[in-house]
């Protein structure tokens with residue numbers, strides 16, 4: 169019986185096609201030259217090149233981290249290509265001029281780049297390999313003073329903002345992959361929401377890795393000024409390829425006083441085949457800073473893809489009364505490995521954080537939750553609640569929990585709850601007895617298990633997440 | 647309608663628990679199955695419903711001439727078989743309303759009918775909630791999660807009311823019910839009685855049978871039906887217990 173449950177999770181990866189398009193790629197390998205070439209291709213100012221070079225030099229002194237509960241063959245950083253952009257007739261033209269092949273790619277992915285066809289209320293920045301190929305609804309957003317563009321454009325058009333905030337949450341020296349990213353990042357999205365403005369629609373970036381042996385190193389920078397609100401969505405897919413592809417992104421969020429940033433991810437990178445060949449290595453640094461009082465940062469992630477996931481979206485709770493949230497569903501199947509969780513660093517007074525992590529393991533997948541809750545000496549009245557649940561489907565998979573808790577202020581309250589369950593055959597039979605097929609029964613049980621996380625997702629994403637898990641979503645979600 | 651012949655079944659590769667059950671149920675009838683703890687009553691219900699934990703080792707069972715034992719559990723449900731579980735299962739995070747609507751629509755689909763949308767379904771639910779005297783708020787709670795024992799049993803009858811089975815098997819639905827709930831559940835079952843459906847009531851207590859009056863009473867002992875009779879058999883059992891019924895050493899059903 170468990171084999172048919174496994175079949176259910178084993179649905180074909182739908183987004184594995186390859187776009188045949190000429191690319192402007194640089195030679196494989198990494199050195200100072202590479203960094204200079206990338207910076208030159210992007211016509212960057214001197215300060216940014218210097219910053220990249222500092223990151224690169226730092227990176228050469230660092231060692232690849234191996235504390236994660238994941239196993240893989242050594243990565244050769246010299247065979248990767250660090251920059252690849254589709255050759256288009258008019259790379260920075262308006263949306264109507266997007267290369268038809270790229271448009272077709274995004275159509276197939278269900279992300280039409282024509283505004284009139286878009287899901288109502290979602291603005292999209294489409295990043296293909298190393299560059300952004302189009303951003304929708306820009307003018308409408310600009311009327312409110314919201315800047316939503318590729319990071320490359322922001323460097324050219326809003327250099328002061330970029331210079332002020334880039335690396336302010338994740339410094340170039342932060343960790344091995346963050347330093348690598350700082351040295352070679354190609355593009356990504358930039359969002360600035362001015363004081364008191366509420367984003368009128370979901371902003372989203374859709375990342376697509378296409379080229380072979382090409383790493384994607386995007387950087388996203390989102391700033392919500394005082395009293396601003398923004399909800400941001402990130403989606404990602406990649407073709408099926410037999411070799412691993414490296415994805416080392418950095419996301420920085422800044423919430424000023426009374427501002428809210430809500431960041432949601434549905435990660436569906438190619439996971440590799442049933443034997444564990446190919447698939448994306450997803451080594452990502454995501455961190456937000458609640459810089460001002462009463463600010464809030466909320467991460468929601470649904471992680472279904474990648475051969476290896478190594479990511480810990482975190483919140484630095486610096487402002488008094490600030491709030492950090494992390495809601496996560498991570499699914500592994502076949503030989504997928506995920507080591508994911510969060511860090512909540514309570515620095516300000518009366519700061520609060522909530523962590524809800526749901527790990528689902530099937531096949532021979534291995535799922536680890538790793539979370540750190542730190543309460544600093546000045547964080548009087550800080551509170552954390554962590555709930556960490558694992559569900560096992562079959563007998564060959566694994567679930568692990570690594571909580572780290574450090575409390576430096578005795579007025580703080582930290583609560584941790586954890587559970588591990590097997591999907592119940594009695595539950596499946598109960599639903600079947602009522603006329604529901606075994607497949608739908610499993611979907612329903614898994615959806616129920618993930619409900620606390622799904623209800624945090626914006627509607628459009630909740631639907632995508634539902635399809636991804638092959639599940640029938642709760643009517644109440646949304 | 648239901649035709650069980652010499653049905654034998656076991657669990658986990660052990661000895662047979664059902665050692666040859668033969669039972670015929672016609673449309674419009676109510677059959678009560680009684681018998682000591684561990685005699686195989688739930689096993690019979692589970693085997694008919696198709697629980698994969700049980701292995702049929704011999705005999706046959708048909709519903710309206712169709713081979714039940716060859717069908718998947720959900721196909722049996724589509725064919726009109728419903729079992730109220732002795733121990734209803736909790737499904738955290740899945741709302742009762744969503745679960746019931748899915749079940750309802752799956753059965754409709756199997757019969758080539760259109761699915762109903764959530765609003766239409768709400769209407770259907772309202773009538774049925776009244777039947778078992780349940781608060782509408784129960785629909786928003788997760789299936790059976792945190793329900794009291796009695797609430798779980800009522801929820802089973804609610805499901806039966808919504809799904810309108812051709813054959814309902816109620817496995818100790820009366821156990822754990824207070825006197826009022828027992829009456830409500832029994833009235834619910836009686837209201838759902840029609841000439842074209844049938845009910846098998848598994849119970850330990852004669853008092854349920856005062857409310858749901860059976861046409862036949864069967865006594866199961868050590869995996870066999872050792873005695874069958876009319877409703878007065880239940881009274882006799884209540885009075886004398888099971889000891890007076892001799893278990894035949896090698897009964898061939």
Ligand SMILES: Nc1ncnc2c1ncn2[C@@H]1O[C@H](COP(=O)(O)OP(=O)(O)OP(=O)(O)O)[C@@H](O)[C@H]1O
Pocket residue numbers: 657658663681682683684685686687688689690699732
């Ligand atoms: N899943 C199972 N695993 C092991 N043994 C089982 C299982 N199901 C039933 N049995 C055994 O089969 C026998 C019959 O059990 P069953 O539940 O059918 O009895 P019952 O007549 O319904 O009893 P009760 O009146 O206590 O509900 C018992 O000895 C029981 O222990």
Ligand SMILES: [Mg+2]
Pocket residue numbers: 687688689732817818
């Ligand atoms: Mg029983």
